[in-house]
Amino acid sequence: MDGLYEAFLNALRSISVSQILDVVVVSFLFFKIYNLIKETRAEQLLKGIILIFFIIPISEFFNLTMLHWILNNTITIGLLSFVIIFQPEVRRALEKIGRTSIFDKNVQLDKEEKNKLISNITDAVDNLSLSRTGALIMVEQKTGLGEIINTGTRLDALISSSLLENIFVVNTPLHDGACIIRDKRIIAAGCFVPSLTTNGSIGQHLGTRHRAAISASENSDAIVIVVSEETGIISLAINGKLLRNYNKEKLRNVLLAFMEKNERDNIGVGEKVKQWIKKRKNS
Known part of the structure; x- marks a missing residue:
């Protein structure tokens, strides 16, 4: 032994x-x-x-x-x-x-700005759902959506619920495509998103808009919000999976959780050390 x-x-x-x-x-x-x-x-x-x-x-x-x-x-x-x-x-x-940042690591939002940003998105989606207006909104994260943005019309406008709703009004030039959100701005609208998905379990009742949402979430880490034109149902496509039957509050919680996670991930090493020292002093 x-x-x-x-x-x-x-x-x-x-x-x-x-x-x-x-x-x-x-x-x-x-x-x-x-x-x-x-x-x-x-x-x-x-x-x-x-x-x-x-x-x-x-x-x-x-x-x-x-x-x-x-x-x-x-x-x-x-x-x-x-x-x-x-x-x-x-x-x-x-x-x-090789991803860069989400919601842009250089753009740090305070609590009031976060609530305003998310409220504008959720208010618009809720109103679109009630009026059964089809919509496809992509919230860019770490993976850049430049290729998709280039297929649409550049707006580079501050996010507001009224602007988001107007984009998807039926028979307007930009309604039949995706709206891309980056940081606090609507970067582009009327963007073409290929609906070629590798998900073989998609039901036949889902249309082109939902298939495009799943395809986009398969090829990026974007949060994709879909409003059904036929039923008004709000869905989320994340990481190639389609999550159905969201309401305004549930959508708000998901967006807030992703934004807070993104901000934590984007904190640099120096900032993390400062937070650790501060925590040690307080304890």
């Missing part, structure tokens, strides 16, 4: 700081990669690849020549197929890695 304990201590002494750092960095990278693809189609394929990596040494140990050859070639072809088949997921993952 003493010999085993001594061997364990010797093994610990032989580990250098750089080796520990190496393990931590690699573990962190694998963790982030998994978070990027979890709850997507690529997650199941990744599990299959990991399983194959475990089976390969077993097949070699038991001298299963044919199985070993098949598994080795499957990995080679599978990695290439992964990039081709799951190109949308890979693209979203790379976009997440």
Whole structure:
């Protein structure tokens, strides 16, 4: 027992700081990669690849020549197929890695400004719902929506409930498209959003506007608000999922929660240190 304990201590002494750092960095990278693809189609394929990596040494140990050859070639072809088949997921993952800020990290809103901003959006959506006026509103976050913005008409106007409602009045030039909100401004309206979604579970009763909302949320982290023209139902599309039957208060709570989370995420290291020091002093 003493010999085993001594061997364990010797093994610990032989580990250098750089080796520990190496393990931590690699573990962190694998963790982030998994978070990027979890709850997507690529997650199941990744599990299959990991399983194959475990089976390969077993097949070699038991001298299963044919199985070993098949598994080795499957990995080679599978990695290439992964990039081709799951190109949308890979693209979203790379976009997440390189994202900038949300609601713009340079724009810090006080409580009154937040409430006013959210009230303007929710009041407009509620009125559009009551009048059964179809609407598609995208609130930009970390992923830039420049490609979509360029397909519409630039407004760059302060957000107001009356302006949002007027944009979607039927038979007006900008009603049949998406309205893009960035920070405290309506950047563009009448924007074209492709309705090509990878979500195969969408019901046939959902129209082009809802499909476009899901597609937009699959390819960005935008919060997409949809008002049905037929029923007036308010829906939210987030991360490729459509959440139905929202009311004014529920929508307000979601927008407020996202805005507060975004502001916390955008706090720099220096500011976090200051907050920690202040908290220590108060305690």
